[in-house]
Amino acid sequence: xxxxxxxxxxxxxxxxxxxxxxxxxxxxxxxxxxxxxxxxxxxxxxxxxxxxxxxxxxxxxxxxxxxxxxxxxxxxxxxxxxxxxxxxxxxxxxxxxxxxxxxxxxxxxxxxxxxxxxxxxxxxxxxxxxxxxxxxxxxxxxxxxxxxxxxxxxxxxxxxxxxxxxxxxxxxxxxxxxxxxxxxxxxxxxxxxxxxxxxxxxxxxxxxxxxxxxxxxxxxxxxxxxxxxxxxxxxxxxxxxxxxxxxxxxxxxxxxxxxxxxxxxxxxxxxxxxxxxxxxxxxxxxxxxxxxxxxxxxxxxxxxxxxxxxxxxxxxxxxxxxxxxxxxxxxxxxxxxxxxxxxxxxxxxxxxxxxxxxxxxxxxxxxxxxxxxxxxxxxxxxxxxxxxxxxxxxxxxxxxxxxxxxxxxxxxxxxxxxxxxxx
Numbered sequence: 001x002x003x004x005x006x007x008x009x010x011x012x013x014x015x016x017x018x019x020x021x022x023x024x025x026x027x028x029x030x031x032x033x034x035x036x037x038x039x040x041x042x043x044x045x046x047x048x049x050x051x052x053x054x055x056x057x058x059x060x061x062x063x064x065x066x067x068x069x070x071x072x073x074x075x076x077x078x079x080x081x082x083x084x085x086x087x088x089x090x091x092x093x094x095x096x097x098x099x100x101x102x103x104x105x106x107x108x109x110x111x112x113x114x115x116x117x118x119x120x121x122x123x124x125x126x127x128x129x130x131x132x133x134x135x136x137x138x139x140x141x142x143x144x145x146x147x148x149x150x151x152x153x154x155x156x157x158x159x160x161x162x163x164x165x166x167x168x169x170x171x172x173x174x175x176x177x178x179x180x181x182x183x184x185x186x187x188x189x190x191x192x193x194x195x196x197x198x199x200x201x202x203x204x205x206x207x208x209x210x211x212x213x214x215x216x217x218x219x220x221x222x223x224x225x226x227x228x229x230x231x232x233x234x235x236x237x238x239x240x241x242x243x244x245x246x247x248x249x250x251x252x253x254x255x256x257x258x259x260x261x262x263x264x265x266x267x268x269x270x271x272x273x274x275x276x277x278x279x280x281x282x283x284x285x286x287x288x289x290x291x292x293x294x295x296x297x298x299x300x301x302x303x304x305x306x307x308x309x310x311x312x313x314x315x316x317x318x319x320x321x322x323x324x325x326x327x328x329x330x331x332x333x334x335x336x337x338x339x340x341x342x343x344x345x346x347x348x349x350x351x352x353x354x355x356x357x358x359x360x361x362x363x364x365x366x367x368x369x370x371x372x373x374x375x376x377x378x379x380x381x382x383x384x385x386x387x388x389x390x391x392x393x394x395x396x397x398x399x400x401x402x403x404x405x406x407x408x409x410x411x412x413x414x415x416x417x418x419x420x421x422x423x
Contacts, residue, residue, distance in 0.1 A: 022058030028138035028380035030130035040174035050184020052377030100168025134177035137161035184379035293329025300331035309336030
């Protein structure tokens, strides 16, 4: 289990890479899809949570007309001229996320930075469906804004980050990722009505913990599967005469009988999943975590048999996890076709149970599963601001002056007492 990052780690690495301290440090959390699988592009509802693992960004403006990017994962500096912000390829393609944020700023009537040195540092596991890409988008946008003395409300910040990922990085992500990372709040879930889109936070009962079991597997045809599922949902909506599947309720399931078999299953999953999101909301209002857990497992079974975006590895993990004590429920998190399983547990769930699941997984598949213990955390934020006064030296000077004044006063009073007693 990887160590969580602090701002001091960002500062130390930045100074090592660039020989100077960053003037801005920001962070944005990864997110989990709590429930609401493939409901976003069907204009339904979804529940997510920001977690206490993040992407951190350090930034320093420079006079040179260049943007220099560095990541703890790539460990190679990538320099892009300000006047030619071209898309990167191969090992440097990660740069398209922060570069895309910079390129997209004028679209939102925002001033771009001049030249800068940039560093990204992450304690989010890659490929686990925790949306590290949305986290880097948001942390980067916040860094650029702070460096140029600009601010945005959270909703517009989310739109900027998503626009950059969709239109420059070329990733067709939905509303969930950036919205949860932006609006996240400790001990809360983020509820998103994707038709708006509108976001609000929902209190999570105390003591709930999340454990992520990352298989590091992805189906070779994952992009094809995503596009196929998307098309099947759109086809179902068109055949049913609605704009999106959110307009069909569970009471109207008989309408699905006229659909082709595969399309019917996809539509059934989405319609029932949207209903499950609302049932979870009701259960949370009653602090009924048993009911919440049952709905999470039901969500996974639907992904497994109806939407068919699960895998044998994910199914095995869910089956093993729900056998363990102190577990409320488990399901795949994210788009599926590989990736990770989310286990929602009580605080009593420990490494002992997690290790037992991991051991059984390795026996079954001959490979290890990465295990990450986490909980809810705050949304995207500026940690060190360019406008923050340099307190350290001023404070030292002030303290020296104060001690000096106190020392002189004490000395004068002592001298007076001495002379009074002697003369």
